[in-house]
Amino acid sequence: MKKIISFFLLLFVGFSQAQQKADLSYYLPQNISYNPSIPTPKSVIGHEVGEWHVTHDKLVEYMKAVANASDRISLENRGSTFEGRPILLLTVTNPKNHQRLEEIRQQHIQLTESGAGSLDVNDMPVVVYQGLSIHGNEPSGANAGLALAYYLAAAQGQEIEELLDNAVILLDPSLNPDGLQRFAYWANTNRSHNLNSDNNEREYHEVWPGGRTNHYWFDMNRDWLPVQLPESRARIKSFHKWLPNILTDHHEMGTNSTFFFQPGEPDRVHPLTPQMNQELTAEIAGFHVKALDKLGSLYYSGENFDDYYYGKGSTFPDINGSIGILFEQGSSRGHIQESENGTLTFPFTIRNQFTAMLSTLAAAKSLRTKLLSYQRDFYADARNSGSRNKTKAIVFGDEKDAAKTFHLAEILKRHNIKIHEVANDFTANGKRYKKGYSYIVPTNQKNSTIINAMFEKRTTFKDSLFYDVSAWTFPLAFNLDYANLNGLNNAGNEVSDLKMKKGSISGKSSYAYLFEWHEYYTPRALNKILQKGIRAKVGPTPFSVEGKKYDYGTIMVPVQNQKLNADELYTFLSKVAEDSHINITAVSTGYTEGIDLGSNDFETVRKPKVAMLVGSGISPYDAGEIWHLFDQRYNMKITKIDASYFNSVDLSKYNVFILPNTFGGVSGSAKKKLQDWVRSGGTLIGYRNAVSWLKNNEFIKLEYRENDLVAKNVSFEERQRFRGAQVTGGAIFEAKTDRSHPINFGYKNDKIAMFRNTNIYIEPDKQSYNNPITYTSNPLLSGYISEENLEILKNSVPFQVRRMGRGRVVVFTDNTNFRAFWYGTNKLMMNAIFFGQLM
16 A cells, blocks of 8 residues: 555656646647647737636637637637626537537537437537536646647547547536636746746635625525526526536646546436436546556545536536536646655646546547437437326416516527417416516426426425535525416416516606515616615505505605705606616605605615625625625625725715625624614624624524434444434524514515525524514425424524614525525515614
8 A cells, every 4th residue: 555655656756847847748649649739829829828827818819719720629709708708609519510609509400409300410429518627726727728729720530520520528627707816826837937836825725705606795606507607597598508418517626636427326326317327427537447457546536425416517518418517627727746655746637637638529429329219318318208297387486576586587589489478467376476477487388397496396305415405496486476387378478578567657646655675686677776965764564545555665756855956856767667677656645545645754764885794704705695696786886895904994884784694704803893883873793603702792592493313323424414303404494484574675575485595493583573583383495404404494584673772683594695596585685784783
């Protein structure tokens, strides 16, 4: 054993000594010739592959150069990231195939349509999508893409000709341009001339938030199904345009790991994934084994990683008739680093990724007809299953909120799912589905498998461990009404051009304007009004005026004594209604059934001035979701204050301060500063683990429910599974709501679906009116939770608010803004911001 370890240590040391001398020959297959007219990466970017971390701008420069020089490659710019970087895609095949590329694509798609059984797959090219470095600080994939692009363009001989004759390769050189650029900057600016492998070296310890995420700090490898980010929308459009047979997703993991490829844990495969998918994944794995054995690289498979959540890049293809494959390379996190397996160099990590890219292409060529036949059978089985389904359609909507409904329909359309308008208003399961506010999804259609994945509720599982969330039921995420239908009687025209409902104002008033708080974008509207310096009030109880009923939380804008005159106010509010997709009603009297518009019960809403703590110890995911919600959805300003200079900030500039999920990001010295600020009238909002900090530092009095589970008859070998089974990694639960409480303004139902991924359980307050959101006695809607934790969760509360001096402390045990697609609880945060002082 010692001899083997010594051999690998010598091998890695040899790599480290040779790193600065590594050139393309280190990566490329030998004994073949390369076209000298194709530029090498070094000739374009100025350094060898792996000598420096390629920045995204240089990566783009090379991809453009190689595409210009090769008749095997075409280049497409599919849009821009939030930071304005191009989202590229290279299409690689032989020149003859390029001349009829659209014909090949249409034939490939035809294979997935009805009547495809008569098509001959023997002469069809296989389609492979290779996606690189969706996590920006996992850069070996994108850097290996340089070598791959060169190889595909320049390699000569029978092997490459046969590959390009029989394959269309879609190369996505950087799934996360913004994150890749951020990490390359870090690694390069901290690189020494004399490479230092000491893992205490600054190069291997990125500053917060690191390069893993995109501009708004999202983990983009969780967005394949929700499709909320521009990079995701580009790749999903490409995916559905081509429906590749194989999609690879190249990642990195801990430095002390080796190299992983799927299949993963056999018991953690989603039940909707066909068994043949896993068999083909295992067959493809044989090609990786052969290639990596030849290279001498250590690897493993069949453990750790799963194939459950369809929002990941390696699992999303599995519900679409494709084979998704995850690769995980032990990361050098810079240029060279010590590891348990010896000295790990950046070029070595690149070579492993490049080798797996070629072994994937070899597998695709060898298994071409089998992969094409599998895809055809997958869609034929989906159609057969859909025709037998007793549920013929699903209706979803919210009769008070057209925008939220639109955004779910928008996701469905991005996945090429057919949806229909509601022909006429109707009722199902006690809920009203209104034309223009609802859509119907036929279940018997080509992409019925994605519909099942998005709409199903599942509470029983083969395994109790999950790499990611165990539930993502979309109508629950949007808090929409939905029902299964046994026919299409209420379905109107198929929606071809989906458009959001336009906002409007009913007319000009000399008295007041009203709008209910139900629509998703009402916070955007109210913020615009307040930022303009216009007074607005909120009605705490329902009332009726001029024949129309208004619910809890209705906003009233009086006409008199405003900074704008009546005509100017009308013009301004007309624009607000249009931009925010809401309906504003002009009224001519303040006399109502209920509280009159001049009643003192109408509370003045203060203009929000919001800050949020970010930096070391704060979860960038949670903070980024909040930042994105403010900046992209509601057009609201939020000041991000780093923990490193928090103590020097004048908090009196703000009236709302948010503590996202924290893992020690709040220092003890911040305690008095925050307490004084709250007592002076501020609203402090804490999420997830921040709740514990606020409780422990006497901001809010709470009683926790604890899980005192003790392991009995659990062996040492089973200890991790025992502990893992108690993790609530992400599930959906039902809570009942007190609609009269300001935290619930804008919600029409007295039940709400809450996403939970913590084990923080709060005991209800003794006063019932202080528990406006309470989990029901049978709360599990979808996903996994242990029996022990489920018992604790029942009738507990995910929200509490307490006074502190003239201010308020508001806490949520869970994330109301999860991954930008949990639209249904976004308004809870907005209610805390706008109406916190009413609670």
